Amino acid sequence: MIEYRPVTDRVVEALRQIAGQANVLVGDEALEPYTHDETVGLRADPEVVVKVTSAEQVSRVLMLAQQERIPVTPRGAGYGLSGGAVAVHGGIVLSTEKMNRILEIDRENLMVTVEPGLITGELHRAVEAEGLFYPPDPASLDSCSIGGNVAEGAGGPRAVKYGTTKDYVTGLEAVLPSGQIVTMGGKLVKNVTGYSLIQLLIGSEGTLAVVTRIILRLLPLPKVQVDLLVPFDDFQAAADTVSAIIAHRILPTTMEFMEQDSMLAVERLLQKPVPFSDAAAHLLIQLDGNLQEAVDAEMEIVGDLCLENGARDVLVAQDRPTRDRLWEARRMIIDALNQESPVNHMEDVVVPRAEIPQLLMGIKEIAGRRGVRIVSFGHAGDGNVHVNVLKDRIADEQWAELQPAVTEEIYRLSLSLGGTITGEHGIGATRRRYLRLALDEAQIDLMRQIRAAFDPNQILNPGKILP
Numbered sequence: 001m002i003e004y005r006p007v008t009d010r011v012v013e014a015l016r017q018i019a020g021q022a023n024v025l026v027g028d029e030a031l032e033p034y035t036h037d038e039t040v041g042l043r044a045d046p047e048v049v050v051k052v053t054s055a056e057q058v059s060r061v062l063m064l065a066q067q068e069r070i071p072v073t074p075r076g077a078g079y080g081l082s083g084g085a086v087a088v089h090g091g092i093v094l095s096t097e098k099m100n101r102i103l104e105i106d107r108e109n110l111m112v113t114v115e116p117g118l119i120t121g122e123l124h125r126a127v128e129a130e131g132l133f134y135p136p137d138p139a140s141l142d143s144c145s146i147g148g149n150v151a152e153g154a155g156g157p158r159a160v161k162y163g164t165t166k167d168y169v170t171g172l173e174a175v176l177p178s179g180q181i182v183t184m185g186g187k188l189v190k191n192v193t194g195y196s197l198i199q200l201l202i203g204s205e206g207t208l209a210v211v212t213r214i215i216l217r218l219l220p221l222p223k224v225q226v227d228l229l230v231p232f233d234d235f236q237a238a239a240d241t242v243s244a245i246i247a248h249r250i251l252p253t254t255m256e257f258m259e260q261d262s263m264l265a266v267e268r269l270l271q272k273p274v275p276f277s278d279a280a281a282h283l284l285i286q287l288d289g290n291l292q293e294a295v296d297a298e299m300e301i302v303g304d305l306c307l308e309n310g311a312r313d314v315l316v317a318q319d320r321p322t323r324d325r326l327w328e329a330r331r332m333i334i335d336a337l338n339q340e341s342p343v344n345h346m347e348d349v350v351v352p353r354a355e356i357p358q359l360l361m362g363i364k365e366i367a368g369r370r371g372v373r374i375v376s377f378g379h380a381g382d383g384n385v386h387v388n389v390l391k392d393r394i395a396d397e398q399w400a401e402l403q404p405a406v407t408e409e410i411y412r413l414s415l416s417l418g419g420t421i422t423g424e425h426g427i428g429a430t431r432r433r434y435l436r437l438a439l440d441e442a443q444i445d446l447m448r449q450i451r452a453a454f455d456p457n458q459i460l461n462p463g464k465i466l467p
């Protein structure tokens, strides 16, 4: 167990010398926004926050932290769902929020170079204005940062067809815990020069290096997009339809699953009707392409498959306002569930796509047997389901025992179906005690050695990922 030292006035003064007076925050009120991310029930106080504006500043902060044996927690927008940006050992929170520029949109190479603090939705809008497309679309895209997406290996609804953040990063500049600045890759579609350190950093949750510049591959923006909202009276039929569509060799851009409880919660939050909220489950399916006829033909097939599998109706949105209305409910689910049961636990299990019906039915069985409300929704098209275990009015002492037991059962179910315990939200602080369920000791040991090679003094984001 590493012993860390406290942040002294001298350290605060040194940070001010590095980043400027206004970019160093101390005191309870100023630090409060940095005590948590979006993980329900997790808080920890940093001793100081430093808002960096360059790789050189990051390097100097890390060298200072090494010298003083102070932990450093990198932070993007603080929208994580596994506590990665929460300073569980205190020390310095290193915020990239001011490193938020788009440095270049390279139309010839179809690449964009950005700083890590850029909000992902701003990146989307900027490249789309040029007829280009950055597909990864976490539902939090208007709040989270691209650096946070890289560090978490973030996904999103479009992963079904387009993959996740890891499929788009071709170059990184990063600062190692020693303070050394390294550049990896570039505007390269192909690159097999040595081990892929880029892929190692993606999803490393700020435990190996601080990312300070990112090069991302872009695609041409698809010209045609259509969204289908499909209500089902039978929960199982909706789950089976996901498999039926994939088995038909059609790859929609997205295939989101929402069970009735999630729609009713949104209806209560918005205080307005959500279409077909009396249905047992909904699928939200998006198709895209460049030719209207081709997209229309796929839409016909998907619509027919849904109806054959028992859909009550198929609502089509070809224009932006209708599409936004269909997606509004999906995007509000987390807020709605948080409002209904402020204490809850969101799981992020992922299974092979064909196992989605078994996963969803298994979760229903756990909920019934354990007497707890569990609401599932998420990216069914890529096998990644968000499973919300709600405390509701369960007594605190009962919840303290029930929640970890239910979580473990959900993980074991996912693993038994060939899945794993997190698809996109990461291990962070909240899942590290379950890591051994998913990985054997040999793999965990390798990860420990990798971490020690980057950071022998465990300065960077301690208390995350590894048990």
Ligand SMILES: Cc1cc2nc3c(=O)[nH]c(=O)nc-3n(C[C@H](O)[C@H](O)[C@H](O)COP(=O)(O)OP(=O)(O)OC[C@H]3O[C@@H](n4cnc5c(N)ncnc54)[C@H](O)[C@@H]3O)c2cc1C
Pocket (backbone or CB within 6 Å): 037, 038, 073, 074, 075, 076, 077, 078, 079, 080, 081, 083, 084, 085, 096, 116, 137, 138, 139, 140, 143, 144, 145, 146, 147, 148, 149, 150, 151, 152, 153, 154, 155, 156, 157, 205, 206, 207, 209, 210, 211, 212, 334, 335, 424, 425, 461
């Ligand atoms: C309503 C809601 C919906 C969401 N939907 C999705 C979704 O669809 N898909 C999905 O994948 N996630 C989703 N998330 C989770 C979250 O938004 C993502 O994990 C996102 O990538 C976090 O980005 P951030 O900037 O907020 O990172 P933070 O929370 O600030 O940090 C996350 C992790 O990244 C590290 N980090 C941040 N910046 C850097 C850097 N520059 N260098 C090194 N490490 C760094 C931190 O130390 C931490 O471990 C959702 C969250 C919410 C609240």
